[in-house]
Amino acid sequence: MIPVPTAQLHRRVIGWFDAEARDLPWRGPSRTPWAVMVSEFMLQQTPVVRVLPVFAAWLDRWPGPADLAAVPAGDALRHWGRLGYPRRALRLHAAAGAIVEHHGGRVPNTAAELLTLPGVGTYTAAAVAAFAYGKRETVVDTNIRRVHARLVGGDALPAPALTAAEMRRAASLLPADDAESVQWNAAVMELGALICTARAPKCSQCPVLDACAWVAAGRPEPHYVPRGQAWAGTDRQVRGAIMGVLRDAAAPVIREVLVTNPVDLALGSPPETVVTPLLKLHRLNASREQLERSLDGLVADGLASEAPAGISLPS
């Protein structure tokens, strides 16, 4: 492998980005800081293709932070739809409230201020400051971590958790110029998403293939086996099914309907809109204990609200 100067890496990856980047709505001329922030919340652990329709409807409904802050949290949860991790909707709603309350209704333009908002961590703060405001920030997401691990580190995959050494490496690779640093961050992220993917990377299309330390080393296997995410039988699965019922319910659902298997259920027919999600919930054959525990967890997390009339999304 012929060592390639960092400046040339910048030029080649950004050049590739200019030619090949996807035309995503949060990058276009209609981009606002709020749109960037909404997209970053939705993209946390969620693929772009699933975010696109929800993002468009969300911004149409709530064009600015004050618009979202003015409605009940339950509205945010309902319009989050099936994006997953609904606590993100709750945090985005709370962040909108904090922006109205403490920042004059404008999305903060520094990473330090952004970090104080609920649901905004190291990555999202840096990403919003960079992509919404053109700031020079060390943006490190899972795509960037993987590209750096291969291109510079010679490893198949980054470590299981983000390390301080990785942050230093990312900072050392960042172009000095503000505008160029923004392009670099976006370009490396896009390279990781489209070419330098976790499985079956498209190395033949990579603009920096000849500079890749991992390829030069003969593409060694990962140092560890990634731990799978448990799903079947977990509280997480049950919580998801309960949220599905509550999202589609036109009225509060009484606790017994949620935690009792239909064969034991001697109640009148629940509202039509609830039937399908309810069947999905009870097909899980979760124990009453697990159903109760999961429901209590949702209430404790503020994702559901319990009143004498029954359980519903929070108001």
Added chain:
DNA sequence: AACGCGTGGCC
């Protein structure tokens, strides 16, 4: 510092 947290597409 591990762990819990939704959802669905992909090979």
Added chain:
DNA sequence: TGGCCAAGCGT
């Protein structure tokens, strides 16, 4: 088919 994976965060 089912495990893996996706622009993380909070505790």
